[in-house]
Amino acid sequence: MIGDTLLLQVAAVTDIAPGLRHLRLVAADGGKLPPAAAGAHVQFVLEGAARTWRNAYSLVSRPGARDAWEIIVRRVPASRGGSAFIHEQLEVGDRLLAGWPGNLFAPVRIARHHLMIAGGIGITPFLSYLAEFGFTGAGHALHVCCRESEKDVFAPWLGSSPAVAFHWDADGHRLDIPALLASQPAGTHLYVCGPAAMNDEVMAAAAVAGWPASHVHCEHFGSALFGGEAFRAFLVRSGIELEVAEDESLLDAIERAGVAAPCLCRGGACGVCVTPLLEGEAEHRDHFLSADERAAGRLIMPCVSRARAGRLVLDL
Amino acid sequence: MLHSDIKSRPTYRALEPDLAAAGHLLVIEAATLQPGGLAGLADAFAPVVANLHTWLVGEALAAPGLGKPWHLPAVADVVDALACATRGYGIGDRLYVQGTEPFLWSVATAAAIVGFGPGQLQLCHAGSLQRRVWCTHCHGVTEQVTTNVVPCAGCGRHLLVRDHFSRRLGAFMGVMVDAEAPGEIPAIEEVFA
Numbered sequence: 001m002i003g004d005t006l007l008l009q010v011a012a013v014t015d016i017a018p019g020l021r022h023l024r025l026v027a028a029d030g031g032k033l034p035p036a037a038a039g040a041h042v043q044f045v046l047e048g049a050a051r052t053w054r055n056a057y058s059l060v061s062r063p064g065a066r067d068a069w070e071i072i073v074r075r076v077p078a079s080r081g082g083s084a085f086i087h088e089q090l091e092v093g094d095r096l097l098a099g100w101p102g103n104l105f106a107p108v109r110i111a112r113h114h115l116m117i118a119g120g121i122g123i124t125p126f127l128s129y130l131a132e133f134g135f136t137g138a139g140h141a142l143h144v145c146c147r148e149s150e151k152d153v154f155a156p157w158l159g160s161s162p163a164v165a166f167h168w169d170a171d172g173h174r175l176d177i178p179a180l181l182a183s184q185p186a187g188t189h190l191y192v193c194g195p196a197a198m199n200d201e202v203m204a205a206a207a208v209a210g211w212p213a214s215h216v217h218c219e220h221f222g223s224a225l226f227g228g229e230a231f232r233a234f235l236v237r238s239g240i241e242l243e244v245a246e247d248e249s250l251l252d253a254i255e256r257a258g259v260a261a262p263c264l265c266r267g268g269a270c271g272v273c274v275t276p277l278l279e280g281e282a283e284h285r286d287h288f289l290s291a292d293e294r295a296a297g298r299l300i301m302p303c304v305s306r307a308r309a310g311r312l313v314l315d316l
Numbered sequence: 317m318l319h320s321d322i323k324s325r326p327t328y329r330a331l332e333p334d335l336a337a338a339g340h341l342l343v344i345e346a347a348t349l350q351p352g353g354l355a356g357l358a359d360a361f362a363p364v365v366a367n368l369h370t371w372l373v374g375e376a377l378a379a380p381g382l383g384k385p386w387h388l389p390a391v392a393d394v395v396d397a398l399a400c401a402t403r404g405y406g407i408g409d410r411l412y413v414q415g416t417e418p419f420l421w422s423v424a425t426a427a428a429i430v431g432f433g434p435g436q437l438q439l440c441h442a443g444s445l446q447r448r449v450w451c452t453h454c455h456g457v458t459e460q461v462t463t464n465v466v467p468c469a470g471c472g473r474h475l476l477v478r479d480h481f482s483r484r485l486g487a488f489m490g491v492m493v494d495a496e497a498p499g500e501i502p503a504i505e506e507v508f509a
């Protein structure tokens with residue numbers, strides 16, 4: 001984690017829909033929190049009985065708010081367990097550690113128009129975007145692809161804005177991504193946050209429609225990144241042999257062993273945790289290393305990537 | 317003089333259509349064309365000719381193979397045409413510009429105002445090395461500068477023409493050459509012909 005940690009206290013817990021929990025968190029000492037800009041996320045330390053999770057969630061509170069941070073967490077059945085902990089264990093008054101806000105998905109200030117596409121719970125970073133655009137007056141449109149039953153869940157954040165459209169999987173309601181991307185004016189920036197398959201589809205459609213890469217922004221999320229076969233790793237500088245379980249990341253195992261590894265997003269995006277790989281073959285699951293770097297096989301991002309086979313030896 | 321140790325000095329390359337783009341606008345300063353230059357551009361842009369618009373600025377040359385060219389008298393008309401375009405430009409469009417540096421950057425800054433990002437823009441230098449110079453003292457602009465030292469059109473100071481370049485102004489910086497020793501003007505040479 002970068003910087004000091006903050007001690008937070010759960011001020012309110014609200015189930016806004018089945019499987020969707022809204023948390024309001026304040027500084028445990030009653031003071032002010034660091035401000036965060038639109039698109040920011042915070043990494044939370046979730047202390048379960050048997051294990052500790054470190055999960056990053058987008059802030060949905062108003063950008064710049066210092067009295068409280070708000071997050072919305074979807075319970076993911078087949079996940080590492082952090083979201084289940086939030087849904088089942090966390091109560092009002094509980095205290096938890098958090099990092100300072102990070103932001104890998106800030107809106108581009110010079111954009112002439114902001115086009116946002118959200119898939120499911122990927123709407124969360126855009127809730128803070130909307131608060132900012134409402135303040136600055138920047139032109140924008142948000143397209144949300146979700147279950148029909150969940151289209152009203154976010155109404156408290158969206159109001160009745162004509163700039164927000166909902167799409168779901170039924171005839172006449174699906175989002176025509178190629179048509180949407182083909183009709184955008186020069187100076188538009190595109191942001192997409194959703195499941196990996198949707199992100200990939202939008203990014204590919206943008207390339208086909210001639211969008212310059214500089215104007216396309218993607219934030220990945222999702223439990224699909226985590227877990228896999230158990231494997232062993234050896235940390236050369238620390239002299240520690242690790243057993244990485246099926247349901248934890250290499251970074252989780254490193255932290256469990258008491259080794260402080262730098263990290264920020266825990267989702268394979270920021271590159272802060274990149275570590276020299278001395279032996280072994282990695283299964284790269286990040287969005288940071290270039291194709292050449294992957295092929296060279298000398299670097300790994302332990303927050304998401306795992307061993308393809310055998311044991312990994314890290315310079316850590 | 318197209319290369320410098322000064323990092324802000326822009327570099328240029330030959331125009332090459334971006335095959336992924338939706339529409340292509342090619343703006344050429346006609347006076348800078350070499351013999352066969354238009355034919356070379358027609359070859360390069362042949363794969364995208366169906367979605368190509370060409371604006372020829374200055375002389376009304378025939379431009380076979382470059383779509384139906386539109387002739388504009390001067391770069392000021394290009395700036396007006398971009399600013400007043402009834403058809404908005406799309407994020408999938410690309411703009412290609414060829415000419416002298418003052419021409420390139422006049423078009424580039426006008427395009428940026430209507431939303432073209434750096435990734436949608438290609439600039440190719442052709443013709444004279446003449447520079448637009450911005451006086452760091454009076455903020456006046458001196459056009460068509462071909463010498464290392466030039467009297468400022470705004471304040472009359474003798475300006476040393478530097479390689480420092482402002483993309484916002486589309487101009488090179490000019491600083492008073494005899495500020496330390498008034499009246500000591502170095503030999504004036506034509507270096508940007």
